[in-house]
Ligand SMILES: CC(C)(COP(=O)(O)OP(=O)(O)OC[C@H]1O[C@@H](n2cnc3c(N)ncnc32)[C@H](O)[C@@H]1O)[C@@H](O)C(=O)NCCC(=O)NCCS
């Protein structure tokens with residue numbers, strides 16, 4: 230069985246995927262794969278530095294994430310250009326890992342954690358979609374706190390994604406992460422039991 234896990238930036242996807250992993254689920258994380266394809270020597274990083282210029286690399290050849298983030302989160306055209314270079318590679322790797330994990334144990338829950346799942350039209354690939362929701366004000370506060378971003382920079386990142394209220398409406402399984410961790414854990418335990426997972 231598989232689910233797609235999504236939400237907005239800093240709504241708590243990593244927190245929920247950790248709770249699911251503790252119960253025995255296998256997790257495939259799109260953000261982790263997005264980092265792997267940006268390692269020095271990977272053809273995607275070469276294409277990114279070709280398109281955005283050597284200024285997006287550090288002197289040791291690694292990606293300057295802050296610099297590239299500033300470019301793409303302040304300009305939708307640039308963001309689309311980056312996605313065109315990165316998303317095909319991320320998608321291919323996600324698909325391969327999903328197939329391997331499902332073949333290894335068909336009874337295990339496999340969770341694909343993808344921030345841009347709805348934005349990229351990937352929802353039909355998964356049996357059900359779990360959305361981790363918090364209201365926008367909570368999202369903004371947690372994002373500023375976690376990443377040390379100004380209000381303006383945090384809002385730019387939130388605005389680069391689909392409205393969290395729309396994701397909430399489209400969810401098959403809704404996890405409200407606006408309370409404390411214990412409340413979220415209880416929702417995950419209920420989901421696990423309802424699915425008859427062991
Ligand atoms: C622009 C980059 C270098 C900024 O790096 P940074 O370390 O600051 O952020 P990080 O990668 O940890 O991402 C944090 C969050 O930002 C959001 N985010 C990332 N890329 C995008 C995007 N293209 N559009 C909207 N939101 C995005 C996601 O919610 C993600 O969880 C990086 O996000 C990147 O390489 N993005 C392109 C790949 C991509 O689309 N990743 C999203 C998952 S598929």
Ligand SMILES: Nc1ncnc2c1ncn2[C@@H]1O[C@H](COP(=O)(O)OP(=O)(O)OP(=O)(O)O)[C@@H](O)[C@H]1O
Pocket residue numbers: 236237238239240241242243244245260344371372375406407408409410413
């Ligand atoms: N229930 C909660 N109560 C208080 N703080 C929380 C709760 N859940 C998560 N947080 C905090 O909110 C921040 C965002 O959570 P998390 O990193 O899990 O979000 P995410 O959706 O995975 O983010 P991203 O889209 O950037 O990958 C973190 O600092 C986390 O510690």
